[in-house]
Amino acid sequence: LADDLEREQSGAGEEAERELAKTDEPAAAAHARTDADEADAPPTEDAAERESRPLDETEQELLARLERGLSDGIVESSDAFGTLVVRVKPDAWRQAAEVSKQSLECDFLSFISGIDWQPAPREGEEAGGDTSSPVQPTEMTFGVAGSAGRMQVFAHVQSTSRHWGVTLKTDVDERDPHAESWVQHYPGADWHERECWEMFGVTFDGHPSLRHLYLPSEFEGHPLRKDYPLLARVVKPWPGLVDVEAMPGEESKEEEQAADAPAADADTSAEAVKGDGS
């Protein structure tokens, strides 16, 4: 078993990316059929059990304080491996920051970001004919504390004195994504919201200057949305089989393999993973 693992995961340093893409996927596909049951069944049950466990004392305390501050602004709350996750109404988002800072004593802003729950198109033209990446479920499901729709904004705040933290989520409308800005409560929200705006297209009302952070100012589109394809794969089919042009007059073995390999791999991997996924 250990040997297999090593073989599958081998490859370090610069070549690793290419290496892994070549070796890992076909190997995974081959094993998937034989070892499907022993591989998946037990951990799935475990996770379900652990996720539905009740809140511990700290989490109850945090939730109680949030409820006092937000009253009916809380939609749902849950535990995710020891961290409290609370979903608040969109119009209580700014207030949630205020309550976190004042009554939860969470003075430390860890991050603000977005989630797009829509499954990404994985096959065909839209994904650039990409069949090499892991196959995700095709129906839209939501994570801990649920969601009203496709787009969500979430953030994590922590306390430097009490050493606790809470993850806050809110729903945003997918056609016209808007959320309230946190800048007046956490100055660090500035950059995080700019990032979220350019990556997910969520407008933060009350933010002093929403402009591009990472990407050039003329960039169009929102790259972290699931319907935005990974352009590298559109331009060049993965796993980059024609990385290096063959020397004139040199018909390499690799090219012959390149012709056969991807089609076969793609079929088996898609089949295998889908077959035992649920």
Add this chain to the structure above:
Amino acid sequence: VSTDFAVDAQAWRHLADAQVNVELDTGDMILNLGPQHPATHGTLRLVVRLDGERVVSADPVIGYMHRGYEKLTEFRTYPQVTTLINRIDWLSSFANEVPFMHGAELLMGIEAPPRAQYIRTILTELSRIATFMVFLGEMGIQVGALTPPFYGFRDREHVLNLIEAATGGRFHPNFNRIGGLKDDLPWGWINECRNTMKTVFDACNTLEELLADNEIFQARTRSIGIIPPEIGAGYGVSGSNLRASGVDWDLRRDGKPYLVYRDLDFKVWTHPDGDSYSRYWVRLQETRESARMVVQMLDQIPSGPIMAKVPRIIKVPEGEIWVETENPLGQMGYYVISKGATGPFRVKIRSASFSNVSILPWLLRGVYVPDIITVLASLYFILGDIDR
């Protein structure tokens, strides 16, 4: 404390007064620093507005090295993701792998065996030492002292040799596996490590005498670039930078238990001042503390397997998890969302330098031009960790 910047009444005397402004045009000047300035360790660009020698406003321009790792993780399997996250903070690659692996293991409900946990902790602390060695030397060059970086880089090499001997990679070990490690430590490594820790202690002493106690160095760094704790926390500044502002918060001690830090006896160093000097001082102490922790772990390391029983195909059950660790540069966190596939559905990477640098517009207001460099250097960021 309000976030509005208030200039010390004494300092106003140094500014060009209104009278001069009428006679000569002393309008603001824009100074473009970078993206290729040596003090920025890569490609960070600062657009600074100057009134005379004093900074009126500073606007960092980032993204020259944005590689889109959050998007790329959605196209990789779990074992492949380590290759990417190795390159976030490239000076302490090993420490980047740990939280992601830890998160994936928690989601799968498996635990790495004790020996693997110990080796992981040792290598994490060695990464911290290697990272800080660069800082301790390089801080000298930013204030004009050429000797310290040579000492810093020379002694870091010993630590990198250890990491290379154990993992095979100097910078990108790619050594973690879900459920354990790729290999055990090579023969003789533990003794070699013990000797190297002595070198590290010596190096810390040398650098302390050479730089930290130096009068010129202190004049250039003391009471410059002060971060008040409330402001720092609001910006998400973490790690040694926040501890140098007197916040006694270290995820190794105060966070959710990870690795074997609960078994170790170590001190969390803080400094009340919050200036550039205290950030240097805290990192110096933390380098020593890390070396002490490594020595402790070498004494305690248990024997046993280094891999847990893991299914051949890594499929992480549906769920989401927030994992955070105390990395050399500060709080490193991953928010991993899994939908039961061989790869993650979404990974939010919370990197330390991004937040540490986001305080710059606030912090640089009112400092003098040469101090921009010392403040930048004392915050200690890695470009890959900002841009991801």
